Amino acid sequence: MRMASDGVRVRRVYEPAGPADGTRVLVDRLWPRGLAKDHAQIDEWCKVVAPSTELRSWYAHDPARFEDFAARYRAELAEPERAAAVERLREIARGGVLTLLTATRDPSISQAAVLAEVLKH
Numbered sequence: 766m767r768m769a770s771d772g773v774r775v776r777r778v779y780e781p782a783g784p785a786d787g788t789r790v791l792v793d794r795l796w797p798r799g800l801a802k803d804h805a806q807i808d809e810w811c812k813v814v815a816p817s818t819e820l821r822s823w824y825a826h827d828p829a830r831f832e833d834f835a836a837r838y839r840a841e842l843a844e845p846e847r848a849a850a851v852e853r854l855r856e857i858a859r860g861g862v863l864t865l866l867t868a869t870r871d872p873s874i875s876q877a878a879v880l881a882e883v884l885k886h
Contacts, residue, residue, distance in 0.1 A: 787862025
């Protein structure tokens with residue numbers, strides 16, 4: 766687990782929920798493979814903040830592309846529907862701990878990490 770900012774954490778959705786997780790929000794567009802919905806331990810699934818299919822496919826979690834991915838993803842998050850969802854997540858974080866969940870193997874180079882940084886501002 767990694768604390769991305771005051772009150773915003775990033776974790777893999779496959780890790781067991783912890784007492785310090787606060788509100789757990791899945792931020793992937795696709796449901797995590799092999800995870801039963803009744804065992805997911807999530808409070809919300811916010812698909813709208815996930816990167817576009819095109820961006821996700823281009824990135825393919827290639828660490829060499831992370832900086833470009835992060836910039837492109839931030840631009841997508843500025844789109845009206847996504848911006849409204851980001852603001853809602855910001856409100857959740859203001860009210861307590863927000864844990865952003867992703868199925869990505871390395872959350873430190875995932876959209877969840879970028880989103881956590883965006884939520885700081």
